[in-house]
Amino acid sequence: MRAGSLDFVHDQFAYGRRFRILNIVDDVTRECLAAIPDTSISGKRVARELSALIRRRGKPGMIVSDHRTEFTSNAILSWASESRIEWHYIAPGKPMQNGFCESFNGRMRDELLNETLFFGLDHARAKIGEWVSDYNHRRPHSSLGYATPADYAANLTATGDRLRNPDQLRRSPVATSAPSGVSNAGTLIAAG
Template identity: 35%
Template sequence: MAMEKFGASERFACHVLGQNRSALRKKKTPMSFDEAQLRADLRAVASKHPTWGWRKARWHLLATERWNDTVLNSKRIRRLWREEGLVCKPKRRKKRRTGPDAGEQKRLTAEYPMHVLSFDFQSDVTSCGRHIRFFNVIDEYTRTALAIIPRRSFKAADVVAVLEDIIAETGIQPTFVRCDNGPEFTADALVDWCNTVGVSTAFIDPGSPWQNGFIESFNAQFRREQLSGEIMDTMVEAKYLADEWKDIYNHERPHGSLDGLTPSRFWDEWVRENQLAIA
């Protein structure tokens, strides 16, 4: 533009503007169709799941029919993710616990699906300010969300009913259940049920939620990815939001500790690889 307007030479114009002469001659490579499609798909994933980062977006695309046979390099996805302005807010780093009980706790480790179930309550409020509780149950080995049940209040009998529904749905009885020492979990109704069906309990130490890290992490993700961005007016809406996120979590959301697989796919692959052992 400076050359055309002032009649300056290329050398002089580039010197004044501080621009390399090779940059003036280099033509921008047109974007390929695959590149444009990949950018569009990344924007679509970010729009649907605003709390996801580029890693989960990459795993999600690799699981789709369009991209499952394509090499999606991590550095490429990260570059496109940033160029599209899709960088999400980084998580706040948690402070390391200090004190005599801050060491690593020796605990039971799940070795197969339905070996150890973890459950806990999570509180929220509806738009009118009324209290609501979610009863969340996960399988520690596959990270599968087995139940997210919203109610105004829970009794031990309600907890038992949810666990019985999980057994009926999966056809598998858990070996252990891990939970805190809340009144609903230490009541006779739940303890008697565990003794009757042969399920062992693994209570964490009082005031030690980090010993039940799987369910605590699940609760945090449920809060961050669903509850924080929604307003619930009724219990019907609360149930809809819980069921919606449960389906996304189990069937769409890639999990880092499962090598980028969704919990449902990880469980299916485990069953396929261990069919002879199960039989």
């Protein structure tokens, strides 16, 4: 994981009991690294899940989240400090500052949660796991040059590409660079 975002999305089982899903997204590859459904997920559980993810994928440069209690708990503050991972909290009421995870959550809501009746936690885990696998391995993203998130991540790992600063990923360039051999705009070249 290079830079990650996390957030919760909520739903309910067919019989009415609510559950939540902790979604963790790699901001660079757009992969869903984890989608963990459960009826209760504490700050300690979030820390355990992040530790397990880091053992599999490596340490991120930064994690982005909102100010939800689970993310501001002593368990998370201690974990981030001990892990030496920068944790960035978005401004209250500004969900687009966590745009990658918000976009993923919206897609999950539209394509899976609004379309599926879940009959229990095991059923939810199976259906969510299938959907995440499809999202990561079969869906090309225009922002990734029409590669799937998994293919894009594998290519980054295989080529050892150096990534831009995660803050730069949140900003689009104003204009593209001039093609090779073209002088910068506004520069006059005097003929001799």
